[in-house]
Amino acid sequence: MKKMTTALTAGVLSLAPLAAMAQDSSDPIVIPIHNWSSQIVMSNAVGQILEMNGNAVEFVTTDSQAVYESVRLGDVTLELEVWEGAFGASYRAALEKGGIVDVGDHDAVTREDWWYPMWTKDACPGLPDWEALNDCAALFTTAETGEKGRYLDGPVDWLKHGQERVAALDMDFVVVNAGSAAALWAEIGAAEADKRPIVVFNWTPNFAEAVWPGEFVEFPAWEAGCDTDPAVGPNPDALFDCGNPANGYLKKAAWEGMEEKWPSAYAVLEQVSFTNPQIAEMARLVDVDDLEPDEAAEVWLEANKDVWESWVN
Amino acid sequence: MSVETTTLPRQKASLSNAQLALCFVGAAALMTMVQYLGGLPEWLHRLPEALVPNFAGWLDTIFNFVKDDLGLLVLTRTLTEGLEWLLDASGNIFFGKRRWPNIGPIPWTAMAAVAAIIGYYLGGWRLALLGGGTMVWTALIGQWEIAMQTMSVLAIAAPMAFVIGLSLGIAAWKYAWVDYVIKPVLSVLQTLPFFTYLLPAVIFFKVGPTAGAVATTIYAIPPMILMTTLGLKKVSPEVVEAGKMSGCTKFQMLRHVYLPSARTEILVGVNQVIMLCLAMVVLTAFIGMPGLGAKLLAMMGSFKLGRSFEIGVTIVLLAVMLDRMSKAWVVKQPEHFERGTPFWKRHKMLVLGIVAFVGFTLMSLVVPIFAEIGRGQDFSQGKALDDLIKGFLSIEWVKATTGFLRAFLNVQVLIPFRNFMLSIPTPAFILLVAAFAMALAGRKQATYAVVFFSLVALSGWWDRAIITLYSVISAVTLAALIGLPVGIIAARSKKWSNRVLLICDTAQTFPSFVYLIPAIMLFGITDVAVIFSILIFAMVPLTRYTIEGLRTVPEEMTEAADMAGATRFQKLWSVQLPLALPTMAVGFNQAIMFAFFMVIIAAFIGTQDLGQELQRTLAGTDLGKNFVLGICVSLMALTFDLTIMKWAGDKKSALGL
DSSP states (O other): OHHHHHHHHHHHHTTHHHHHHSOOOSSOEEEEEOSSHHHHHHHHHHHHHHHHTTOOEEEEEOOTTTHHHHHHHTSSOEEEEEEHHHHHHHHHHHHHHSSEEEEEEOSOOBEEEEEEETHHHHHOTTTTBHHHHHHTGGGGBOTTTTTSEEEEEOOGGGOOOHHHHHHHTTOSEEEEEOSSHHHHHHHHHHHHHTTOOOEEEEEESOTHHHHSOEEEOBOSOOOTTTTTOTTSSSOTTOSOOSOOOSSBOEEEEEETTHHHHSHHHHHHHHHOOOOHHHHHHHHHHHHTTOOOHHHHHHHHHHHTHHHHHHHHO | OHHHHHHGGGGGSOHHHHHHHHHHHHHHHHHHHHHHTTOSOHHHHSOOGGGOOOHHHHHHHHHHIIIIISOHHHHHHHHHHHHHHHHHHHHHHHHOOSSTTOOOOOOHHHHHHHHHHHHHHHHHHHHHHHHHHHHHHHHHTTOHHHHHHHHHHHHHHHHHHHHHHHHHHHHHHHOHHHHHHHHHHHHHHHHSOHHHHHHHHHHHHOTTHHHHHHHHHHHHHHHHHHHHHHHHHTOOHHHHHHHHHTTOOHHHIIIIIIHHHTHHHHHHHHHHHHHHHHHTTTGGGGGTOOSHHHHHHHHHHTTOHHHHHHHHHHHHHHHHHHHHHHHHHHHOOOOOOOTTOOHHHHTHHHHHHHHHHHHHHHHHHHSHHHHOOOTTOSOOOHHHHHHHHHHHHTOHHHHHHHHHHHHIIIIIIIHHHHHHHHHSOHHHHHHHHHHHHHHHTOHHHHHHHHHHHHHHHHHTOHHHHHHHHHHHHHHHHHHHHHHHHHHHHHTTSHHHHHHHHHHHHHHHHSOHHHHHHHHHHHHOSSHHHHHHHHHHHHHHHHHHHHHHHHHTSOHHHHHHHHHTTOOHHHIIIIIIHHHHHHHHHHHHHHHHHHHHHHHHHGGGTOOSSHHHHHHHGGGTTOHHHHHHHHHHHHHHHHHHHHHHHHHHHHHHHHHTO
């Protein structure tokens, strides 16, 4: 592996004079790592890119919600995956308090919505239409939900409005909130054994796509104002009577002092942008091929030079 | 349920307290009946929201005042820099972080050899095998570097907890007022949910190993203080007298008389510090603690059961190794040599250790595998274990059993019980808790109960608090139904006692996160899964203290029972159990404390209690609310703690133990 790093370093050595011109601080740039693979690999990849840029880089493991407070304080320098759905609220709150800046979006779009693994479709062939799902509600009953089907929503703090949607569209479902992503995987994993139909909250890009092929339920398409104006959407009297936007942002954020302290690294960060397939590939290297995250980042960087070399320039 | 628990011990308390308690229960029952009949005004059932004071806002203001205006942030950030320097240095030594002194990492073979030699010195071949074996396992399974990242922080946090705990313990023993101040603070710290520590730790001590080290230290200090004070109080007057006669100064008295005499208790404190430090390995990963915990969370995030299980095993092995070694250190008496014994003879093991260390370090320079097990060279069986666990979970009878349990427990028992608890009007509930405290402990504790629970009601989180309490009571009841019989049966023979105690140790140190996933796979995201995961944790102290209580019943007593011709059951029922009861009560109390700890963690499964709200505040924008919720949990736990400990103490002195 050493050799590869050396080779990579040599590859960008030609850019060294450019990098040397920028007056970056020699303090380490602190990159946070959370508990899902694509973020870990992406952080490692960007970390390695910044190292080639001549910066010192350190990683720190943190909770993905609590991290925004640390970015504000400057303890953590940047955050590479701000999901509109899951972390939008925390991020906006941090923006309001000050200390954090928006460094632009990735090309990748995020989608978060009701989702089912493929075997569910065998039992309910009308999918992915939401009305067909509602007709199959009996397939999703559990001991606790009685005659209604169970929809397993994400943790409450992700604010997914599952409850409101069920009410607005008058669906025969009961919404149960899982406490963490790991809890969702555990439920899918348990359902996998006997191919039990299940409908859960899920998102893309995500490792789960590689492990359990599946589809999103197609709700009435998102229209602007669906969450604020009852008139929008099929039910004239209710909010949230449509699906989530299918193209949420995936943002980069940084501590407001970063641009001044590490101008050249900040310039690189502004350039950084990954696409959905690239993110899925990174997750796959770890989740399916069982590489360690730093190793996966090296492999990915080696294979995708054309993608990132222009960022460093 | 709560009615039942209050009736049992009532006969034993003094009459007037019992009568009063009965009146309380009667009033509560009456009020609940009126509520069922629809005659109770709404404001008596639940506190109207308009009356809830803005505690969250006030706490936020106080917090900001202390942080910014009093300059606490500046102070802690200065301390953090020193701590960071220490952690960087230990990080370099343990896993080769690129910092001063730039000599690390220590090769794994050298570490393993030293661990084996320390083990041999403390407890012979068995401990040598445990010490060396743990290190070899860690290296071969491919977790060496992350394990050392964890150890590099613990190597700083544990001594810090030891020094601070020892100093505070000495101060509390020396000055009564320190004792008065420290006791309540310690109780609150021990019952405050972890999610409440998390944000202040991040704000004051910087996310990363520093915050992790501080959180670990704070969590591990209390038993050290308690054990130090206990040990110092027990020093016999003769020893003190001897010290005084030989003209010791105050410091000499402490250094050469008191502390050596309290050696055993202090070392037990050290053992507790180490165990608590290891218990925090996973939780602190939320605030930047590197190593095993962080990896475990990442593995769970991508549904890798096998790998997370392996990490769990490593944590248990490390814990058991450190526990056994520190316990062996407790019983090992200092060796004394004749004057003139040469240095190498007096410190044979030290010399041997240094030789082995240097030897392996030199060897590792030549043979790379002695320095580091490279990628792909490890023996991790992650995938195979994955299949094994999933295979087990999908066996027909396992699924049938858990399916039945899920349907029966959840629908027939738990949900009705929860709804019942929620249907009790707030004042009636407070009366019931007060009656419980009154019957068991006395009027003082009952007053505390009323004050504490009224504060919970005032916080505006009553329903969620009741759901939290419901999970705790259900889990502890089930834990008692399983744990007590296991303890009673195991206590019959020494062999079985030791075996069950080892299982207890394992269950306690095995990271709870690892079995959250199987719990969900078995029971779905339901209350059963939540209670199952609390249950495992709460059973440990119940079983442990039952065994300890029964095994320490004085032999004269059991012999007397034998001579009186008692059957085995009679002996158990009328002699052993009553004598062991105070000790068992301590276990019961700990079970409740563990349950309160775990119920908050169970928010990761999916609950509707205080834990869920706490999890929601982690983004850091609602610090005030976070504190309010944390204090609610703490107040409820403290009510039980005060009551049961008072009862156990009374019983103990009544029995003359």
